[in-house]
Amino acid sequence: MNSSRSEYSNGIPARSVPKSRQETSSKAPELNAIEGRNWLIHRHFTRKEFGICKILIQEELERTRGKQEFANYIQGLILRHEGKIQESLECFQICHSLHPKNVDYIKQVARSLFLLGLHNLALEAYLDAQQISEVPDWDIFYNLGECWLRLGEHTKAKESLRQAVQLGHHERCYVALASIYKLEGDTQSAIEIYKAAVESAPDSAQLATALGLLYLEEGKYQHALEKLGGALARDPQYAQALLAAGAMMQNHSDYDVALSKYKIAAQSWPESPALWNNVGMCFYGKKKYVASLSCLKRAHYLSPLDWDILFNLGLVHMATQQYASAFHFLSAATNLRPAHAGTFLLVAISLRHLDDPDNASEAFKQASLLAPLDASIPLNYAVFLESQGDLDGAALQLERFQELAQVTPRLSPELVQTATQLSKLLSNRLRSRNGSKTDENEMSSKSKLAIEVEAQVRVRNHPVDSSPEGETPNSMADDEV
Amino acid sequence: MDPVYHALSLYKKRCFEECVSTCTELLDKNPFDQAVWILKMKALTEQLYVDDLEAEEEGIAEAFMDNETIAESARPGTSLKNPGTSQGGSTQGYRPWTQTGRPVSGVVRPGTQTARPGTMEQALRTPRTSKTARPSTSQSARTIRLGTASMLSEPGGPFIQLSRINLGNYASKPALAKPLFLYILYHENNIRHALQLAVLATQACEFKDWWWKVQLGKCYYSLGLMRESEQQFRSALRQHQCVETFLRLGRVYIRLDQPLSALDVCRTGLEYFPKEVTLLTEIARIFEGLNNMMMSVKYYREIVTEDSTNVEAIACIGMHHFYTDQPEMALRFYRRLLQMGLYNAELFNNLGLCCFYAQQYDMTLSCFQHALSLAKDDDVADIWYNIGLIAIGVGDTRLAGQCLRLAISSDSAHAPAYNNLGVLELRKGRLNEARAFFQAAASLAPYLFEPYFNHSALSHKMGDLQASYIVIQKALEAYPNHIPSQELLRALEKHFTVI
Numbered sequence: 001m002n003s004s005r006s007e008y009s010n011g012i013p014a015r016s017v018p019k020s021r022q023e024t025s026s027k028a029p030e031l032n033a034i035e036g037r038n039w040l041i042h043r044h045f046t047r048k049e050f051g052i053c054k055i056l057i058q059e060e061l062e063r064t065r066g067k068q069e070f071a072n073y074i075q076g077l078i079l080r081h082e083g084k085i086q087e088s089l090e091c092f093q094i095c096h097s098l099h100p101k102n103v104d105y106i107k108q109v110a111r112s113l114f115l116l117g118l119h120n121l122a123l124e125a126y127l128d129a130q131q132i133s134e135v136p137d138w139d140i141f142y143n144l145g146e147c148w149l150r151l152g153e154h155t156k157a158k159e160s161l162r163q164a165v166q167l168g169h170h171e172r173c174y175v176a177l178a179s180i181y182k183l184e185g186d187t188q189s190a191i192e193i194y195k196a197a198v199e200s201a202p203d204s205a206q207l208a209t210a211l212g213l214l215y216l217e218e219g220k221y222q223h224a225l226e227k228l229g230g231a232l233a234r235d236p237q238y239a240q241a242l243l244a245a246g247a248m249m250q251n252h253s254d255y256d257v258a259l260s261k262y263k264i265a266a267q268s269w270p271e272s273p274a275l276w277n278n279v280g281m282c283f284y285g286k287k288k289y290v291a292s293l294s295c296l297k298r299a300h301y302l303s304p305l306d307w308d309i310l311f312n313l314g315l316v317h318m319a320t321q322q323y324a325s326a327f328h329f330l331s332a333a334t335n336l337r338p339a340h341a342g343t344f345l346l347v348a349i350s351l352r353h354l355d356d357p358d359n360a361s362e363a364f365k366q367a368s369l370l371a372p373l374d375a376s377i378p379l380n381y382a383v384f385l386e387s388q389g390d391l392d393g394a395a396l397q398l399e400r401f402q403e404l405a406q407v408t409p410r411l412s413p414e415l416v417q418t419a420t421q422l423s424k425l426l427s428n429r430l431r432s433r434n435g436s437k438t439d440e441n442e443m444s445s446k447s448k449l450a451i452e453v454e455a456q457v458r459v460r461n462h463p464v465d466s467s468p469e470g471e472t473p474n475s476m477a478d479d480e481v
Numbered sequence: 482m483d484p485v486y487h488a489l490s491l492y493k494k495r496c497f498e499e500c501v502s503t504c505t506e507l508l509d510k511n512p513f514d515q516a517v518w519i520l521k522m523k524a525l526t527e528q529l530y531v532d533d534l535e536a537e538e539e540g541i542a543e544a545f546m547d548n549e550t551i552a553e554s555a556r557p558g559t560s561l562k563n564p565g566t567s568q569g570g571s572t573q574g575y576r577p578w579t580q581t582g583r584p585v586s587g588v589v590r591p592g593t594q595t596a597r598p599g600t601m602e603q604a605l606r607t608p609r610t611s612k613t614a615r616p617s618t619s620q621s622a623r624t625i626r627l628g629t630a631s632m633l634s635e636p637g638g639p640f641i642q643l644s645r646i647n648l649g650n651y652a653s654k655p656a657l658a659k660p661l662f663l664y665i666l667y668h669e670n671n672i673r674h675a676l677q678l679a680v681l682a683t684q685a686c687e688f689k690d691w692w693w694k695v696q697l698g699k700c701y702y703s704l705g706l707m708r709e710s711e712q713q714f715r716s717a718l719r720q721h722q723c724v725e726t727f728l729r730l731g732r733v734y735i736r737l738d739q740p741l742s743a744l745d746v747c748r749t750g751l752e753y754f755p756k757e758v759t760l761l762t763e764i765a766r767i768f769e770g771l772n773n774m775m776m777s778v779k780y781y782r783e784i785v786t787e788d789s790t791n792v793e794a795i796a797c798i799g800m801h802h803f804y805t806d807q808p809e810m811a812l813r814f815y816r817r818l819l820q821m822g823l824y825n826a827e828l829f830n831n832l833g834l835c836c837f838y839a840q841q842y843d844m845t846l847s848c849f850q851h852a853l854s855l856a857k858d859d860d861v862a863d864i865w866y867n868i869g870l871i872a873i874g875v876g877d878t879r880l881a882g883q884c885l886r887l888a889i890s891s892d893s894a895h896a897p898a899y900n901n902l903g904v905l906e907l908r909k910g911r912l913n914e915a916r917a918f919f920q921a922a923a924s925l926a927p928y929l930f931e932p933y934f935n936h937s938a939l940s941h942k943m944g945d946l947q948a949s950y951i952v953i954q955k956a957l958e959a960y961p962n963h964i965p966s967q968e969l970l971r972a973l974e975k976h977f978t979v980i
Contacts, residue, residue, distance in 0.1 A: 115976060297806065
């Protein structure tokens with residue numbers, strides 16, 4: 001890894017532990033050098049031949065009564081590789097007691113503590129290591145940062161990680177630092193860090209994808225596309241980049257290109273709910289509702305607790321005018337995530353089609369309560385009230401829409417058009433009090449698309465997968481004999 | 482009426498007990514009446530006769546002390562032992578796997594319950610419950626029952642003293658030898674004697690009778706001498722082609738874990754007996770064992786065109802449609818089963834699930850109600866589990882939690898329910914409870930990858946990297962192609978292998 005690596009590099013201790021040398025020469029001249037077989041252990045270790053390695057280490061430790069540093073060190077590494085952290089910690093502690101001035105051993109002890117989840121102790125150990133080490137070591141700073149982060153001290157973590165980044169341009173440091181900024185919501189700084197990271201490691205598809213995703217969050221589509229394209233050029237099978245790039249294409253209504261991206265991603269990750277969700281919405285964009293529904297249902301099957309998918313299912317069912325099914329999916333979505341205004345808006349519209357005006361109006365109210373700044377809600381409410389004959393209420397909601405419309409940037413032209421039509425109609429009807437009904441509701445569900453697309457773009461990494469769905473138990477016991 | 486004629490007519494009417502007692506009376510009068518002796522033998526055999534083709538089960542002994550295996554690690558798609566390796570099969574992500582490490586099948590039959598687990602330890606740990614009737618001895622449970630039946634049979638000593646009988650005398654008389662052989666095999670369940678008789682008899686008829694060869698093959702098969710039995714069946718098939726022989730030869734190859742040869746045998750059989758349902762069923766089952774569902778369903782479809790009331794075929798096709806995103810199609814097949822008169826909890830459970838996924842919500846709950854009212858003890862847990870899934874599907878997490886708890890209360894070893902409860906706890910933010918549930922699920926069902934993955938992801942988040950690292954490796958053992966697990970392992974390896 002660093003300073004001590006040279007010492008073991010070919011197993012032959014060029015200038016290894018002087019103390020033991022003296023001992024051996026003074027006491028028993030026929031005794032072999034204590035580190036005589038280090039080269040062999042090293043060789044087997046680097047070939048990952050852990051079985052032989054362990055036997056050799058056992059012999060060495062028996063010969064030297066457990067006083068062999070290198071053997072202990074390698075044993076610790078092997079044990080860690082096998083996941084036995086507690087035992088490996090003991091090995092490193094022996095190493096440390098044999099040679100207390102070696103920074104490496106302190107670092108390994110600290111690392112073991114970190115892996116055990118004892119972040120406080122690990123932090124102390126790393127601080128010790130930092131004091132002993134003569135030259136500033138990026139690794140120590142990086143790990144300090146990780147420990148601080150786990151202990152919740154973001155500022156200290158950032159400081160340590162910054163030093164780590166300055167000392168050595170390592171991918172891990174950049175990623176850790178950027179993740180802190182992301183946690184704090186400072187996307188701009190995170191982007192800067194990733195930019196530096198991509199410069200220092202231009203071959204990494206992961207880094208480029210992460211940067212692309214951050215750009216996507218910021219809404220800088222051009223930059224995002226560039227980075228994702230770069231990532232795909234390096235690793236054309238990288239599922240995350242493919243998904244993100246596909247989602248961007250989809251945002252620009254370029255459904256065929258998006259589908260081609262998803263097709264490649266599906267080969268490497270056929271069970272991703274996010275992927276099937278996006279494919280489903282692509283078909284929705286192409287107005288192929290049946291295909292869209294079956295893709296979304298597969299996504300729902302794979303991840304039943306995901307409200308995004310339920311929301312999309314509701315939306316597509318609305319488009320196929322199956323309002324009862326749409327209502328079921330949407331109500332499930334509201335159960336799972338009660339704070340999303342868009343879902344309530346859709347629930348309201350589906351209820352309106354199911355001839356339940358009372359509940360529809362409740363849902364409209366709930367939606368506007370949850371998102372008082374969303375202009376589309378009062379407009380839809382106004383259309384609904386108008387169809388119910390409540391012209392004054394409609395006029396009130398229309399007024400609210402117009403207020404909000406002035407604040408909202410980039411308002412969809414469809415909404416404005418609907419609003420003007422509605423206001424004309426309302427003024428006519430208020431004048432004559434008997435106008436004909438208009439069929440404006442199509443607009444309302446279309447206008448939802450704006451929110452919808454945002455929802456689906458997120459490339460989701462499901463952290464916890466919810467289990468086997470639809471598990472049918474052994475069905476149909478047939479009777480034999 | 483002539484008492485012999487009376488006994489014969491009783492035999493034809495399948496009143497075997499009366500037939501036996503009449504014969505006993507006759508034999509008391511004249512112990513050397515060969516006809517009556519044969520009739521009694523046949524009646525006794527018939528009482529205990531089972532279709533041993535369908536009663537096949539592989540014990541732990543066969544699975545492990547198996548010296549017939551050709552390759553330790555077979556090529557993908559050529560072995561029944563690791564169905565996960567075949568290309569294009571269903572994966573655990575879509576179609577859940579059973580305790581035995583293979584995808585759930587449409588019907589329960591002996592073959593679907595015997596596991597071919599990777600290690601002895603795993604096999605022994607698998608509990609022997611009502612759901613895994615896995616015999617630990619080499620002889621199947623059924624044949625053991627036969628043996629005990631013969632011991633009880635008669636108060637005045639056994640009908641035939643096998644140790645005293647001179648098999649050579651009987652072997653040369655074909656009319657006597659065949660019923661005697663069947664009697665020894667099925668009633669006495671004494672394979673060694675049966676084999677002796679068969680060897681002598683086949684010598685006596687100068688190896689010209691195919692029937693004896695088949696019986697020899699059967700004996701060798703139950704003694705575990707696969708290669709000898711293969712020889713006998715092949716030789717019998719050269720003389721005379723018979724469906725049973727094809728099936729038995731196929732079974733030999735399955736035992737040798739050469740499913741492709743078994744398929745070849747069955748296909749050859751189909752050339753002689755086109756569209757024979759038993760052969761088609763055998764082929765479909767082998768393909769299912771290889772996790773090649775497309776081919777399996779193709780053959781099941783052929784069966785349905787021949788025999789439109791074949792329960793196994795209809796159920797398997799329905800199950801296939803359900804797990805390939807076509808619940809509406811599955812619904813039609815299950816409805817067909819209902820029309821045929823099947824009326825049990827499993828069927829209603831499947832109907833309920835199909836209705837839910839086909840969005841016929843009004844039917845779903847009534848189907849599950851039926852299922853619950855019909856359910857026997859070992860099904861109730863599964864049904865509650867599925868109702869829990871429906872509750873999750875409609876977003877009612879409280880109801881889901883209650884249903885899953887009910888599932889656990891009726892079967893405390895229901896691993897998927899523990900896992901889902903863990904996921905629900907996780908949603909509520911109770912991490913420690915969630916972890917306990919995942920651990921419980923994983924210890925109950927090491928064949929499921931979900932609890933391992935969930936546990937590992939959770940530990941990773943909580944900072945316990947050691948646990949996460951160990952557990953994720955188990956998840957990948959259970960399901961090597963799970964992409965999120967692979968990614969998590971890759972992330973963890975950075976911590977563990979960096980020096």
